Amino acid sequence: MLLGDQAHIFLYEQAGMAQKLGGVQPHIIPNRADGTFDVSEIPARVRDEDVHCPRTALVCIENTQNVCGGKVIPLSWIDEVGSIAKSIGIPLHMDGARLMNAVIASGESAPRILQACETASICLSKGLGTPVGSVIVGSEEFMYKALRLRKVLGGGMRQAGMLAAAGLYAMDNMINRLADDHRHAQQLAQAIYGMGSRSVKCSPAEVHTNIAIVHLTTDIITPEQFCKRLLVVSEEEISEIGEVAIKVLPWTSDSVRFVTHFDVSSEGIEAAVAKLKYVISEVDSQLD
Numbered sequence: 001m002l003l004g005d006q007a008h009i010f011l012y013e014q015a016g017m018a019q020k021l022g023g024v025q026p027h028i029i030p031n032r033a034d035g036t037f038d039v040s041e042i043p044a045r046v047r048d049e050d051v052h053c054p055r056t057a058l059v060c061i062e063n064t065q066n067v068c069g070g071k072v073i074p075l076s077w078i079d080e081v082g083s084i085a086k087s088i089g090i091p092l093h094m095d096g097a098r099l100m101n102a103v104i105a106s107g108e109s110a111p112r113i114l115q116a117c118e119t120a121s122i123c124l125s126k127g128l129g130t131p132v133g134s135v136i137v138g139s140e141e142f143m144y145k146a147l148r149l150r151k152v153l154g155g156g157m158r159q160a161g162m163l164a165a166a167g168l169y170a171m172d173n174m175i176n177r178l179a180d181d182h183r184h185a186q187q188l189a190q191a192i193y194g195m196g197s198r199s200v201k202c203s204p205a206e207v208h209t210n211i212a213i214v215h216l217t218t219d220i221i222t223p224e225q226f227c228k229r230l231l232v233v234s235e236e237e238i239s240e241i242g243e244v245a246i247k248v249l250p251w252t253s254d255s256v257r258f259v260t261h262f263d264v265s266s267e268g269i270e271a272a273v274a275k276l277k278y279v280i281s282e283v284d285s286q287l288d
């Protein structure tokens, strides 16, 4: 399988594709910051008839691209990947865990985004908020294979109506509201950008959906320390901003990852902005 080196299913999921049930070798192409990769790398890396080589059987892309910061992948690029894969005769899969975020952010329909893809997966449990569940789509033949695999994985379902009901609810009620999450992530990014801090930076243009990657550009504070500070409430800050704690994930050695979702209200975002401003000023005051 050819896929980006920042692809979620390459970095995470215990390399499930390579374990016994998949037996697939990932062959990674460096992702660019926008979540795409160089399409000319696809034909260059495809391997087939040589008896020494594995056979390339799939190209996989991800939209929105999680590790690249929830980026919406350009439609023209998806179509181009699709036509290259088609000309080679291998299918294209879309890891669309956050596909609905891409739909809302781009205004393109899911069928249009997936036009060049043979198969796709969509998470019901990320921004769409159900307790559990992913949906995969593909041809009838593919779905039958998927059903068999699900069964052998121990995922056979009997009284699945409650889960299905949650999924149907999500389809009807949770897609359009993703715009709120996107606006909230943008509010966080704008607030940080607007401070012009030398030590904590965020570029609003890089925030396409509900993920905001914030960079720590000095060695005054590590991502772990920054996240810990956002979670505690100091005596001094209560009188100024009230009691606000923000849960954020340390991401790389110099960044943290904010994710907005259904459980974060507009009031919550306003409180978070106040807290961020307070903590960033505190960090910046140590610069001089």
Ligand SMILES: *Cc1c(COP(=O)(O)O)cnc(C)c1O
Pocket (backbone or CB within 6 Å): 008, 009, 062, 066, 095, 097, 098, 123, 124, 125, 126, 133, 134
């Ligand atoms: C969460 C996630 C998955 C796995 O989805 P499950 O619903 O846990 O199977 C795959 N790809 C991406 C990009 C994800 O974020």
